[in-house]
Amino acid sequence: MHISREASVDSLKAFIDAGGYAPGDRLPAERDLIGALGMTRTTLRRALEALEHEGLIWRHVGKGTFLAEPKSARDVLELPDIGHHLTPVKVMRARLSIEPAIAREAAVNASGRAVAQIMQAVESCEQAETWAEYEAHDDAFHHAVAVASDNLLLVTLYDQMNKVQRNVAWRRVVRESIRPPRSHTSFEEHRKIAAAVEARDPMGAHDAMRRHIGSVSARLFGEI
Numbered sequence: 001m002h003i004s005r006e007a008s009v010d011s012l013k014a015f016i017d018a019g020g021y022a023p024g025d026r027l028p029a030e031r032d033l034i035g036a037l038g039m040t041r042t043t044l045r046r047a048l049e050a051l052e053h054e055g056l057i058w059r060h061v062g063k064g065t066f067l068a069e070p071k072s073a074r075d076v077l078e079l080p081d082i083g084h085h086l087t088p089v090k091v092m093r094a095r096l097s098i099e100p101a102i103a104r105e106a107a108v109n110a111s112g113r114a115v116a117q118i119m120q121a122v123e124s125c126e127q128a129e130t131w132a133e134y135e136a137h138d139d140a141f142h143h144a145v146a147v148a149s150d151n152l153l154l155v156t157l158y159d160q161m162n163k164v165q166r167n168v169a170w171r172r173v174v175r176e177s178i179r180p181p182r183s184h185t186s187f188e189e190h191r192k193i194a195a196a197v198e199a200r201d202p203m204g205a206h207d208a209m210r211r212h213i214g215s216v217s218a219r220l221f222g223e224i
Contacts, residue, residue: 003039008047011037013056016067023069027057053143055159058152068152082164091165092217096210099142102158103193103209106148107202114148115198122190125180134180139166141190145209148197185215 003011015037021027028036034044048065051057059065106114121141128134139162146158180186189212196204 003043005046005050008037008039008043009050011039012044012047012051016056021067023067025067026063027065027067029064052147053159055156058155060150086164086168088168088220089217091161091168092213094161095165096213096217098157098161099145099213100206100210102146102149102154103197104202104206105151105154106145107197107200107205109150110148110197110200111150114144114150115194117144118148118194118197120144122187122194125190126187128179130179131177138186145193145197185219186212189215 012033015033016027027033030041030044033039034041037044039047048057048059052059056068057065058068106118110118118141121137121144124137125134125141128137142158142162143155146155149155189208192208193205193212196208
């Protein structure tokens with residue numbers, strides 16, 4: 001029986017709540033979760049990815065999946081406050097400082113599965129039919145690069161930075177077409193980043209991400 005993404009996520013959250021897991025506790029192995037939840041492996045992994053994206057769990061290659069520390073109310077309230085003090089250019093300068101380093105770490109630490117997720121996000125970006133769909137897949141691409149770093153702090157740092165960016169920068173962008181054109185420069189830039197990560201080329205990944213962020217900023221807001 002097909003289980004929707006929302007239902008699988010809700011089931012996994014309910015399982016965690018019922019199990020009395022505390023932050024830092026390791027969850028059961030995938031094969032045990034599959035049996036307990038009655039899901040396919042694919043459905044379970046999508047649910048795990050959703051919880052990881054929400055910051056509710058974190059995964060360590062070779063060690064397992066762990067329950068993350070809950071976000072405090074202070075963490076949630078800080079994001080809008082930060083946005084009030086930033087311009088789009090400052091946001092892009094922050095990305096330019098941080099994301100190339102994340103890409104470098106991804107090239108050093110990425111698992112085969114992490115590389116596959118990056119490649120999938122690249123393809124999804126190029127197949128997007130609207131700008132909103134593209135931006136969602138673009139977020140997934142950059143998040144996948146962060147996850148490939150195998151460093152929870154870097155993933156959290158990227159996710160928080162991205163929330164601020166969407167609040168500050170993207171709301172000011174005016175699109176002149178329904179969807180990204182086939183010649184959209186980010187497509188090739190994404191592929192170069194992905195190729196460098198797959199090739200285990202840290203400086204290549206660093207430089208490709210830096211060129212990408214610089215290109216996006218120049219196109220949307222001018223040179224930084």
